[in-house]
Amino acid sequence: MTDFGGVGDGKTPNTKAFKAAIAELSQYASDGGAQLIVPPGRWLTGSFNLSSHFTLFLHKDAVLLASQDEAEWPAFPPLPSYGVGRDEHAGRFSSLIFGTHLTDVVVTGNNGTIDGQGAVWWDKFHQKKLKLTRPYLIEFLYSDQVQISNLTLINSPSWNVHPTYCSNVLIQWLTILAPVDSPNTDGINPDSSSNVRIEDSFVVSGDDCIAVKSGWDEYGIKFGRPTQHLVIRRFTCISPDSATIALGSEMSGGIQDVRAEDITALGTQSGVRIKTAVGRGAYVKDIFVRRMTLKTMKYAFWMTGSYGSHPDTGYDPKALPEIKRISYKDIVAENVTYSARLEGIENDPFTGICISNVNISLTQKPMELQWNCTDIQGVSSKVNSSAMLCVAGEKY
Structure with a gap:
């Protein structure tokens, strides 16, 4: 220099x-x-x-x-x-x-x-x-x-x-x-x-420690370029107010084929979080997450269809996102306040949500409602939690 x-x-x-x-x-x-x-x-x-x-x-x-x-x-x-x-x-x-x-x-x-x-x-x-x-x-x-x-x-x-x-x-x-x-x-x-x-x-x-994106509302839909074929592994995050890995909220070009494994989160708000809304359009699909260790978390699982920030008033309220084939397995979560907050979109449910081989232990002062599921369809298997799970395939 x-x-x-x-x-x-x-x-x-x-x-x-x-x-x-x-x-x-x-x-x-x-x-x-x-x-x-x-x-x-x-x-x-x-x-x-x-x-x-x-x-x-x-x-x-x-x-x-x-x-x-x-x-x-x-x-x-x-x-x-x-x-x-x-x-x-x-x-x-x-x-x-x-x-x-x-x-x-x-x-x-x-x-x-x-x-x-x-x-x-x-x-x-x-x-x-x-x-x-x-x-x-x-x-x-x-x-x-x-x-x-x-x-x-x-x-x-x-x-x-x-x-x-x-x-x-x-x-x-x-x-x-x-x-x-x-x-x-x-x-x-x-x-x-x-x-x-x-x-x-x-x-x-x-x-967010990692935020996977692909454009915002009508602009992202028009540009039409997805994020796809993404691998995340051996990654550690600390973020008390945000996600370890966020999918969205700007995902209007689509997000597909994301594989995350060997992820550690410490004192972080949530694990792998899906954020979308009416007006986003496109899709988040074929997401495979395994071997996560979560310690002192607000949420173990969180996805929402009401993350409604928009660039302007020109978005299309009929542009509904497609959220499907989301798999979480081999998860250990300790000192958790809220096990799962899974909120799809009315008349546009999130489908194919699979949660398996999960162990969750709660903080001393957990939320009373531990598994809150709305407009979500999927299955759970071998989930060891001190709270009720969502029943597969139904709306809550």
Whole structure:
């Protein structure tokens, strides 16, 4: 970095140095790929774009510090599958590390750190002083062969990792940390992407640790790109107010073929949660979850058809989501307040819900109603709980 004018003192802006280094090194990408190594130091920078056949590598003592100056973050229009920005409708700030229409791009290191310095952004969000949606830390659009690995990400302004409209994505060995009261600091959000693998990672978050998405209401329906063929394994989450893995709520392009296994949640609101609503359309189907260990949870199982936030009033109230073939097995849940809150949609029941080989022990002060099931059809087998189960195939 110093060859391109970079100064790793934590104070000098390095955005131009990163852009110059990437532009120079990218000339050699056709000769087998290019790599920029970020050496020890604290490198203050705004948003910058990577290129194809490129590796960004952070030394273990390197820290990328995200600028808190809005001028360092280009403004982008909303994503086409969302129609509006999530914080503010006008649009969004670019992500810190960004790229679009790339092939073979890697962000890695030997556990170097990316610090989003998000406190200023969280304050602006709470005080309603934002004009655009907050930036994410790492985001790639319309890209193939993406790897994000061996990093520590802390204090993101909003979401941490957001592969969108991507294919063949590997995310592994990440440590993602944010205060548990920080707004919308989701860990990893695969969005309208296929063939994604997330593994061997640890997230402490103020929102969902993993949120699987595919567009919002009429915009996601029109864009029509699902998230599919997703594997999540050997993953640990702490998030007292949100889910270990959320499917939705923006799922209007569809979510299909998700396999999650060897998942641990500690002091987290819920396990694998399905969030949808009238107006979402599309589907969440063929979801297979096994070998989850849940400790000190509000909910062991939670799915809802009334997660009704909408981008605007243009959604179609006749666009009903299809939720089916959802399987949970080999689950151990300890110190649980509420075993299951399963709420489908009237005249649009969630079907094929299978819960098997489950052991649930309750907290000392549990909810009186432990299994609340409405517009749900399915079966349970070998469920050991101190409360009544839903009866298969009926409406409650």
